[in-house]
Amino acid sequence: MTSAPQPVPEPDQRLSLVFSALADPTRRDIVARLTAGDATVNELAEPYDVSVQAVSKHIRVLEDAGLVSRTRDAQRRPCHLEAGVFDLMTKWIERYRRAAEDRYRRLDAVLEQMDAQDAPPVPTPRTTKEADAS
Amino acid sequence: MTSAPQPVPEPDQRLSLVFSALADPTRRDIVARLTAGDATVNELAEPYDVSVQAVSKHIRVLEDAGLVSRTRDAQRRPCHLEAGVFDLMTKWIERYRRAAEDRYRRLDAVLEQMDAQDAPPVPTPRTTKEADAS
DNA sequence: AGCTCATTCAACCGATCGGTTGACCACGCG
DNA sequence: CGCGTGGTCAACCGATCGGTTGAATGAGCT
Structure with a gap:
């Protein structure tokens, strides 16, 4: 149930999601760091002084915007920049x-x-x- | 010179302002329409079914992001796309x-x-x- | 079976957002 | 001069946001 069909919103709404996602400096930084290669939530969360949960939420936003995709690797969820x-x-x-x-x-x-x-x-x-x- | 010198934020914060401004569909539409030429607040507000004040706020956001500038023309305040x-x-x-x-x-x-x-x-x-x- | 690590869910909190209404200011014009 | 027009300011409202803490799930390791 975690994986709903993901309806892929129409382009205008999509643009809203993308711009809105990149409006946050932390999220932009995450994107920047992902250009160096995939990373897990914990790895990504390490430099910031916020909780892991907060970073997890950020990643969710990036994922909803289609900026990031994730695969499964054991209990890890590596993030990949799209x-x-x-x-x-x-x-x-x-x-x-x-x-x-x-x-x-x-x-x-x-x-x-x-x-x-x-x-x-x-x-x-x-x-x-x-x-x-x- | 209605207000303070407008310190021009550093680029990272500026990016946040810009992305955040464009995250709103109405604001994106305003930008789109401004590519056709300068327009006043009332002209811009006309197509939308929200109050003029709301549009005025939107324009303020775009202005703070540096996406539009405004001049004075009598009591009108034409918006210009930057x-x-x-x-x-x-x-x-x-x-x-x-x-x-x-x-x-x-x-x-x-x-x-x-x-x-x-x-x-x-x-x-x-x-x-x-x-x-x- | 337990234990631990990685991640997410759930509830909550204060701040900000987009919108409203009503009052207000700054012009230009009769 | 008064008045209408263009625009903004101020206060308020519900929704969303970014963050927290605490508990749950999932997958490996002894």
Whole structure:
């Protein structure tokens, strides 16, 4: 019963889980240390001055976010970093980063144009609506 | 200059703020919409069925994380997306993504070697099992 | 069978979060 | 001048979070 089917949430909710998981410094540190290789809960818990249970909870959060997977090795539960999730984040970030930079460049051009001429009919790169995520 | 100098937190804390800010779907959506151009609080609040105050709070969180900046235009406070913060995230992510992938590849090689030692006849079928969850 | 180590479950606690409502401030305009 | 508009501040509320302690489960070792 410990292993439910794990429904794999849809990407938006997944993003929430991932970002939320990485919002905690301890959890980020755990991820960082896991890049050096798999580790057990006790090994991971050792450097921090919190209880093992607390670290176990952290790992659960990382697991729910899909950042970490675990196997069984006797009574140990080694944690393994899942590199795949990073792509999800990178995709999200890159999309908007690029859009933002493009816009910035465009605005820059507009400003230059406005500067070159004097008072063009364009009021401001006003925007309001538009932009749909998903 | 409505408030204190805004000390600009050190990068680790900053990362926490950024990830935490993006952990909320509404806030992510606001960011997404801001890539289409600056917008006021009321404009941003319009699509959601929450109060304007709630959206104002969301924007404050994004601002504290350095994801958006604001200027004054009469009584309006247009929000502007700050593209720079994305770099911070991308750097963090890329670092560990690459490390994780390298490690994966290395492990793969080790496994192959172990396999070869045991069963040398087959000259490496070369079916690098890639990550299925992506 | 016991014992011990590794991990998790369960209950609890204070702090923070996302949301509300109501009052308040800062403009610009008639 | 008063008033409406855009936005924020303040207090409050339920839910969740990160942490604790204490007890339970699971798997090896004599």
